[in-house]
Amino acid sequence: MALFDLSLEELHEYRSGSAEPEDFDAFWAKTLQEAREHDLDARFEPVDTGLETLRVFDVTFAGYGGHPVKAWLTLPAAATEPVPLVVEFVGYGGGRGLPHEHLLWASTGRAHFVMDTRGQGSAWGGGGGTADPVGAGPAFPGFMTRGIDTPENYYYRRVFTDAVRAVEAARSHPLTDATRTVALGASQGGGISIAVGGLVPDLVAVAPDVPFLCDFPRAATLTDRHPYREIGLFLKTHRGRTQDALRTLSYFDGVHFASRGSAPALFSAALEDQTCPPSTVFAAFNAWGHEDRTVEVYDFNDHEGGGPYHEAAKVRWLRSYA
Numbered sequence: 001m002a003l004f005d006l007s008l009e010e011l012h013e014y015r016s017g018s019a020e021p022e023d024f025d026a027f028w029a030k031t032l033q034e035a036r037e038h039d040l041d042a043r044f045e046p047v048d049t050g051l052e053t054l055r056v057f058d059v060t061f062a063g064y065g066g067h068p069v070k071a072w073l074t075l076p077a078a079a080t081e082p083v084p085l086v087v088e089f090v091g092y093g094g095g096r097g098l099p100h101e102h103l104l105w106a107s108t109g110r111a112h113f114v115m116d117t118r119g120q121g122s123a124w125g126g127g128g129g130t131a132d133p134v135g136a137g138p139a140f141p142g143f144m145t146r147g148i149d150t151p152e153n154y155y156y157r158r159v160f161t162d163a164v165r166a167v168e169a170a171r172s173h174p175l176t177d178a179t180r181t182v183a184l185g186a187s188q189g190g191g192i193s194i195a196v197g198g199l200v201p202d203l204v205a206v207a208p209d210v211p212f213l214c215d216f217p218r219a220a221t222l223t224d225r226h227p228y229r230e231i232g233l234f235l236k237t238h239r240g241r242t243q244d245a246l247r248t249l250s251y252f253d254g255v256h257f258a259s260r261g262s263a264p265a266l267f268s269a270a271l272e273d274q275t276c277p278p279s280t281v282f283a284a285f286n287a288w289g290h291e292d293r294t295v296e297v298y299d300f301n302d303h304e305g306g307g308p309y310h311e312a313a314k315v316r317w318l319r320s321y322a
Contacts, residue, residue: 003271005222005278008297011269016215016255016283027151027251028199031064035161038066042169044073049099053077054106056099061169063118063162070116070129071166072099074106075175082177084322085111087170089163089185089192092143092212092227095121095128108315110322111177113170117188118162119143119155134158138238144230149244151251156213160195160252167200180204180322184314187276187303188212188227190267191254194284197265198257205321206261207314208284209268210305212276214254215283217246225274258284264292266317268310270301 006014021027044057055075063069076083086105090096096116105112120143121128136147136155147153171178183193183200184207191213197206212227220231231249235242250256265288269281278297285295296313298306306313 011278011282014279014282015286018215018217018253018255019250020256021250024251024256031157031161032164035064035165038062040168042172044173061165063165064158067133069118069162070096072096072102072114073173074099074102074112076106076109079175082175083109083111084180085170085176086182086184087113087167089115089189090117091187091189093120093123094125097126101126104311111175115163115166118158140230140234142227142230144227145234148248151248154248154252156252163192163196164199167196182318182322186210194254195257197263198260201262203263205264205318207266209310210270210273210276210303211254211281211284213252215280216249216253219277219280222277223274254284255287258287259289261289263290264321265290266314267295268305269295270298270305272301273303275303
């Protein structure tokens with residue numbers, strides 16, 4: 001599809017109309033406090049993968065509700081002192097996959113921690129291994145409307161909490177440098193990294209690629225592509241619940257986390273992206289709280305964004321931070 005959203009000039013000026021809840025900070029402070037009442041219990045089990053230049057650990061840690069969450073930690077084989085840490089979150093429907101799917105960041109001399117996404121990991125890639133043991137009310141198939149009746153029940157409350165705990169777990173390993181921690185990811189992973197950027201105050205950089213989970217009021221009405229379309233299809237059946245749903249989603253909108261971002265950020269957007277429309281990406285980018293922010297724009301790309309070109313751009317960019 002050709003360009004369908006705002007012009008690039010308009011994108012740089014766009015501001016979201018998503019209303020921030022008055023108790024946004026209190027909601028998240030309480031959520032994280034409750035999660036930290038559970039022992040982090042981070043366990044790192046060495047795995048023989050046949051990767052001679054890297055060391056891989058099968059990680060389990062306690063996320064939301066103390067529930068076990070899986071991850072991979074990959075380190076340069078020669079590391080004997082703490083190295084900079086990249087914490088990565090994965091796209092919608094995917095899981096942590098297999099260790100050899102994640103070779104880039106440890107190959108740059110950094111530690112690389114890939115968090116599994118609870119309940120996902122069955123749509124693409126090498127799969128996942130983390131259950132979501134919390135039940136929910138009526139929902140459209142997918143994850144976007146699970147527990148949408150209240151913020152307390154919403155699926156992404158658990159995922160974002162897992163993500164903050166993932167940073168804490170990754171930092172607990174003796175060969176990771178907690179003072180040089182980066183959060184990044186693409187699509188859903190980009191949206192999660194924005195949330196982490198707003199909830200973890202001492203990151204050195206955040207790099208969300210074509211991020212999902214931003215500017216829900218616009219996204220749910222601008223694109224008919226999934227996953228955002230799950231929201232509209234839920235409301236098509238559950239008539240009259242639009243405002244209640246938008247209220248719940250406002251506690252998880254990347255725009256509100258972005259305004260609390262306190263680290264340099266590199267975003268990416270694709271102008272033909274119908275999955276995460278560029279205006280929703282720019283809504284978060286334009287709200288980002290740190291003055292050191294950059295966005296790479298890929299004019300004729302859909303949701304694949306910059307692909308390997310943007311991976312190379314991130315490697316160059318991160319040299320200044322971690």
